[in-house]
Amino acid sequence: MTTNFGLLVSAAAKWESMAGELQKVESRYGETVQTITMGDNWSGVSAGVARTKFTATRYEYAAAQKQAKAIASLLRGAHEQLTDLKAKLESARDDAVAAGMTVSGEGRVAFDHARLTPAERSAYLYGGARATAVSPGRGDGDGTRGCVGSADTGFRQPGGGDPPPRALTATSAQHEEVLGDFEDFVRTVRARTGAEG
Template identity: 50%
Template sequence: MTTDLSALTTAADRWDGMAAEFSKQEKAYKRDVHGITMGDSWVGLSAYAANRRFDTTLKEFQNAQAEAKAIASLLRDAHTQFVDLRGRLRSARQDAVDAGMKVSDQGVVAFDTEKLTQGERTAYVHDPDYQESVRKAVASWQQRIDQLVKDVGEADKGVEIALAAVVIDSDPSDGTLNGFNGKAYGDIERYEAEAAAAKEGLKISGWVSEGKFTVTGPDVGYTVTGPKYGKEASFKAYADLFHATAEGTLTNGQWKLSGIADVYGGARATANFGFNEKGVVGKAEASVGVRALAEGRAEYGPYAGVYGRVEGFAGAEAAVQGKVARDELTVSAKAFAGEKHSVAGGFEVAGIGIGASAEGGTGVGAEAWWGLKKEDGKWALGGDAFVSAAIGAGAGVEITFDPDKFGAAVDGAADAVGGAVDVVGDAAGSVRDTVGNWF
């Protein structure tokens, strides 16, 4: 109630001034930097590359102006809303006081007995109907005050939503992943509506959608942990250019359609060392390049589903691992440089999935292992090596098991059978619990 709301309009004026300064810089950049690629004195691939880069920067100057003007508009909109709502609250408080109430600084309404005459005070103390009418009046004024306070809080939340959204780059394809928002607009209610739609999901013919999109990068850093309780240590270093993920679902009863797309570009290196009662394991990996993945699934409860997936990688990667345990003493290593891609698909029934995959690509790679290990109750000493060059291809089978889905499917089957076959239901539950414990 005592905040100087004029600070909002003052800030809005400064943001408009910022937009004007960006406009000056845009003109200077276009004339002195971007313009040198537009003449005849510089031609060829380098001029073309520079022009593309300069176009992006020039667009950023323009987007910065749009974002700054939108923020100024949002601040003025907020000022208008707050002034109006605070005026309504002050007016309601005065109306309550004029009606014989008192309102504390915390907004608590009470009957003001100090304004009563001696006769009115006597009547109030001895007349139950009078007391009841006062209680109803206090409750009514309290409800009005509370609603107006709530309106101010909701307006404040709307401004927060708008100011958080207006600075998000809405067009990652414009050459920058975290640049200025060239599609910003100064409408608080519009941002509120978009946030509400994203939160609750779009409902069409019984289908409900949910989704999210995240973009991060560029980012550089490293982490070092351990040894944790003397058992594990790890190191991670990364130089991320970008990482974008989009995922969404459509649900309607037992039906669920889901999809995810993920793209990452950069360099990463990790190293882990740990030991426990089973043995000692050391592992190191490094990669640089671009990875992409897209996957879609259609599922009916825990009972059945189908899926498809595509993956791609372009760059270089290497890994080395050593393991010393009661049933294994092995070392392995792999290295690859080039591009490779794979497709996979399959089906799932009651949490058990069977699928196939195919892989192809161009490049140079090698993979090998050697050691002593126990398999199927037998010890084996040996090794294996694989080397590829130029063009390569491969295929495989993948088997998955989801104990939660398996258990839910078995429970559903047992419930469907009903009480007439309780013995079958108990047996199914036992199988579910036994298999689940394996995992």
């Protein structure tokens, strides 16, 4: 519960900055390198091949910008979801403590024997009251803690949800295979966040 989720927002800002820098490189590339093949000074097969290659390179710069923005959006979404789950976990812990339970640093919930008077402790241990108490290690804390773990795993593993599998790990040779999935992901993130672009 002490994890600083604000680092996700900082990382997202850096990815957005990266997208801005890639846009500058793309523009500079288009104005300097790509224009070499546009004039009358270079013609023939080599000019055609170069034009195709230069266009593909510029496209990669544009695609990298989209990917950087999508990663930033993914990190912001992870921050939002994990912050919400942390608040729910803290609330569940507070509710358990208020109900007479103890909660370990690992989130295990158990009945708090220390709060009992000697008579209550005797009734609890020998009078059957034990059967009605929460069993050690069970309770809402486990369910909420599990949600946080599942969310974290989903952010880190391909196929764990957004982004689509391979979208963040694809090589440039696989670019065409995953581009459609990645663009779909970007559209769903924009729809969830209200972002434009």
